[in-house]
Amino acid sequence: MPQQLDYLKETPSQTAGPYVHIGLAPGAAGFEIYDQELGQDITGPNAEGERIRIEGLVIDGTGSPVKDVLLEAWQANAAGIYAHPEHPGEVEEGFRGWGRVITDFDSGEWGFETVKPGLVMGRNGQMMAPHINLWIVARGINVGLNTRLYFDDEAEANAADPVINVIEWEKRRKTLIAKRSERDGQAVYRFDIHLQGDDETVFFDI
């Protein structure tokens, strides 16, 4: 009998279920309990860079919007720095880079305000194009889905992005690119996430 490897096994995932809001966004479930809900302010007041809005739908295999999703966003600041001790560099006072948003119960629309992140140093010294990491949980999703949102006005950086280029099928790469428009003078990026179907979004095993 060879020696044992004394690693523990990761706790297996289970679906967040239909009532994820109770735990992670109780105001949306219909009651006030905490002094402050977490994840409603990604940037804080001092963040530099362009203020933008991201919005979209999560669409299931029947083409219908999913109305009970919770998404979390994790991003660097405009200088490409994550608010984390292992990432060298400083972020602005109050910049957390993390947010949490739920879909509207009637329409399925979700959206959040943030700043556009900068280029981030990737592996082997290759710069990654500006991107927001997204994590998606809901009833019917057994393990949270990881994807990345990139920006359509960063064509040059996107073309050189080492993660986008890992995706073998060029036609699938566009599922990660949010489309910019202007509304009342503010930049709005549209990012619809397709769980299945012809335009199935690329999800990552990270």
Next chain:
Amino acid sequence: MTKAPPIQGEFYQRDRRWHPPAFHKDYKTSVARSPKLSLISLENTASEITGPRFGHSDLAPGDNDLLTNYAQPEQSPIGERIIVHGRVLDENARPVPNTLVEIWQANASGRYRHKKDAYLGAIDPNFGGCGRTMTDENGYYYFRTVKPGAYPWRNWVNDWRPAHIHVSVFGTGFAQRLITQLYFEGDPLIKTCPIVATIPDPDAVEQLIARLDRNATIPLDTIAYKFDIVLRGRRSTLFENRLEGN
């Protein structure tokens, strides 16, 4: 210009055969919500190794006590009073300190305080159903709550969820982000639940079952259950792949 990240170990790959697959025909909601194409495997970058951090200023002191955090003064929720406690560890069996743990659950009659839950079970005016806490320097956490009730749900015609508490944990990197469910030792509904059954390995199911902990039980007061949570571990050998290149 950003500086190169320091040398840091990557997370161990997630064992996708230990986790439930995205598609499971018996859990009907997963059918239209499961990606059909393969996940694209990524090697860790700064985006996966970093993750949000929280502090005690984000929470209030009583947020981990579901017996009192929504109750009227001098009142208590109905139900079996329980402590749920344990440690957050990584796959190397090292504690994960100062990480956020959030829970939510139905009340003792199996009813959620949620505007979309219309089950017949009564709402408890003294029970909100959510709590949150930070692990201490040893990775230890605890909550006080009531044992949730079983409840019916629309899947097959007559499906009932075993009593469970939803648990959300962060860790230090976004790649460790995890949501799961805690079940209770001895519950006969665990065996018949299509959501539990999405997990292919019986040993993995066992890992989600909290055990009665008589030593932590407070006599004449509260029954305790122990539930340890394991997040992905990180590599730390000298021959590490260097994230910033060779």
